[in-house]
Amino acid sequence: LDTAISASVIDETDLAKLSVSSVAGIIQNIPGIRAETSDIDGFSAITVRGLPLSGDGSKFLQLQEDGLPVLEFGDLHFASADQFLRADLTLSQVQAIRGGSASTFASNSPGGVINFISRTGETAGGVMQVSSGVGHDLKRIDFAYGSPLGDGWRFHVGGFYRQGEGPRDIGYDGFKGGQVKANVTRQFSNGHIRVYAKYLDDRQPNYSLYPIGLSGTNEAPKISDLPGNAIRRNAYESRFTQSYLGVDQNNNPTTFDVANGLRGITKSIGLEAQFDIAGWTVSNRFRFADISGEYNESIPMVSAPAPAIAFLLGGPGSTLAYADGPSAGQAINDARLLALSIRINVQQNQMDNATNDLRASRVWQVGEGKLTTTAGVYNSSQSVDMYWNFANSINDLAGGDRNAPVNLTSAGGVPLTDGGTYAYGFGFAVPVAEYHNRYDLKYKVLAPYGSANYQIGKLAVGASVRWDRGSVAGRVFSPSYGGGRIGQIAADINGNGAISVAETKVAILPLTQPAVVDYDYN
Template structure:
């Protein structure tokens, strides 16, 4: 999962904001009436994310970025994490699907998937209160389409005090709201791959202060990788109605989303060369850039549900997100105060499916390892069903994961009031507010072991194993109905039923006199966590496995003697509270009209969610945390920056320092490539420089972003040998660039994304190679209101590695990796009306 920007709203072709707060009802043009004009010169918009009240960013001590609607069409990516690859300072790892992403900011650690320190928002409120719920990252429930007006990002700064659980920053997707009459209709299709999509958006004033906007998308197809079925299927619809009146507005909005995508997870590869310069090769019949581990020959498999009853899991549901939400946003002036309120309730659920090869080896080795001497193999499905395997073809002993996201409902309310006072010769802006949230985490994890071949091309088939005595050891390829690989069978077989309540009052003050602005903000987060966890790993005599007739044929097979179950009558209690204080203070000096400097220091924190509710962290009887300090992690940050903006030139440079501590569990790999779960008790620090700039001259434009980061593990209480090492997946240097030419009938250019090497694991032995991706685009306007577009992501089919699941090159060379898509070309036709 992957990233772009810093301080101005002109990044990557975006334009500079005006001084109004975006929440105050000031028009933010929706485009549509003249698509060519909108493409050439995006309209000015306000920056409103993670701040008390909007003003010119050259007068504020924050690092912020905006990607506008006109630029989104040029990025050749559709996922939220893919868009975030184009924001300086943000590290976003993705295969361009929404979910199974890993996102961080300014060198803060990527210990696990999701976005722990960076909050994802939609229209100013969090998608999920915790962005790194295991098997439920926030971007799984968020989509980018034509209803999107812009993406705003703030790194560090006041993000710590104007949102909970967001010490590293906030990325906010802001919807169109119908200020101008017009709409867009777009159809798009993959070239060389099967994925068709239709988008629409329409908004208009209705008179007497009323306006509306509605839009969404639907898509279906196999996608850019060969999996043998429609991995992409679904869409969303969003609508809002606004009533503007003197001194304010009120807005109602709703969203329904039901969308599924394939999980482009880890894939087997051959790793040779040296740890400093590894070489990645495809296995026979496989292409890691255009294949995935999913297959239409293994669409469904048996297991047990959360009530320990036999059930069937549908792996083709992939990463499925379902959201039904309603919200209210209002702002009005009263007695000199500007009062605003945002409220949203979201009914959230879905499913997470993943299949990972745990051991990849020649068939005889797999047979001997899991079946003993003389064991035999034969296909359990697919076109070769029943055929014996007598050669040394490669097979995989795999883990299948299904996580039912029963209920991730999220209710949030943010009420604030601001007033500007005249104090002496300056202006004092004061803000006070209170944030309330309730986050439910009701999910069930199921695991199964299976054996399959590696035919590639979406045709991996299940394989049965039989002992030398003729006893079947698998059922349709399933070896065990649980994890059962180097750990107890039910080690991660868990159900969480927990609710998190957050109450956070906050306040800020900013005084501006002449060229100088000084400000500070304070927030007090109080959390209450209550619920239950069902897991045998919590001990206390909890039973975690049994024999069960899964396929209901009246007999118990060998595989059915290895079934992970939940201790339904012995739930562990969860009952604890926490609180922490966040603060931020900064100073900005406007040296001259086009130039300013700023400095800021912040302390924020991130409360931990279900990842700490395990053995060793939770007292299952009282529900209290064994060590209360694990409830949250503190993040401290300092930044100093220069901002220049004049005519067609924009340049922002920010130096930053950040530190945090973390107690967590990380899924890693040892030197042999085997997946291991690593307990973490560490502190980290990072320092670096962000650059963002833009040059415009006539029809030519160039936008640039770059980040240099020096990050390290400063203290490790579990493994002191790691102290001083660079955290995994954090490169020293990354950059983004987009040169483009905008002529009368055609706009063309290319998006460049590059990164230097990083380490595969915290041991700092194996390096993941860096890459530069070239993704050209062209937009042709044959007649007014019509745009023909072609986007080619990774046009040179570069191998861009997201992660390698090994700490060093294994002795046999076989391990797993995740990569970005190979060459992916999409054509589109857009009509503005």
């Protein structure tokens, strides 16, 4: 009963014992936190026990780095906060506050706050670590070094770099990149000032959905691998499906590279100051982060034997043949498994944020107990500039890193696909331009807050309050708003001078008809 909040800490000793490298994998070790992950940063779902789990991201939970949010909002679809956060040897500890007053410790955190805290070089020393995948291709080097410099100065610098295919068979380097972090601290008799910076450019494969075999009964279900596949070793992508044609945010033909996977790019600089002044402890944290990246995912929308896929998409008498891979041009005449895929590419053009948190606290002697009071004001600006693109394609399910695109031809000999692409948008079940959107928004948040905690003996009673006020302005480009907005055209995407059937199903943005966003909330 000696604390009024529910808090947990994973220190550097415990971090070294964890056999995970992802942010969500570390979070799984915090009591009361649920994290669904394939040990990849950027496609995770995190929540606090008792609150719903989002499809991706952390809707009710805020992820912080050194006391400030990675992203202002944890539930930005296709842009979760852990995509722009990495754990390496520069990490000192992870602190978590769950439930209750967590909503007043930070904005957009009704369920909790998880703070990843960096080392700052209190003691001289460093470490270098080289690791390699066992049974798979992945090489990584980590380093960290820090030391006092005299006259109250100290520093710490560290980071990592990695490259390799990874633990699942995809046929190309799914992991590539790293980060460097550094900070310099000047210690005074009554406080400190710290300047820090980070550069992150790292990509990881998106281990998304994968089809399996299901048999047995409700009481005794049996899950099995599909022929030629191994769910523990395979991923849906391969070197034959790595790149595909599409349309960029200016409605021009482009090529998407799935090897970019989940890519996070962050260039940030921050300032932290804390001083004891006339009985008060006053602190201020500021950070500006230039953030961008890319999200790639392929999902098996429909998995079925080849004749069923051909009939479903091409009608009676339609035929199939490989579009790429070792069997390119070869007809498919058996009942091997194929899939109609949803291919997702999201360009995270600008996810910049600037945040500042100023607070003052003081401990008062009240009777036989101590009253700790805190007051502060939080201010932030968050950009959300994203482009969502979807496509439908056909590929086989050969397994390993051999999944290859498949072309479909009608009974009359008319090609219905281009290199396996069935539609440059959605070509099945929903409108072609469904979810084909561009967001260009700016969020501003101002939040004064305060708390009081009275402790007497082993009993602590606390109360806190926070008032969030926000404004949102910008534009959204989406054909789904109607009003004469055009979302589908025919266009020569592959540049061969002719319009194919697939090229009559091209999703575009209504660039001259944006929807205006302008509202306040509190």
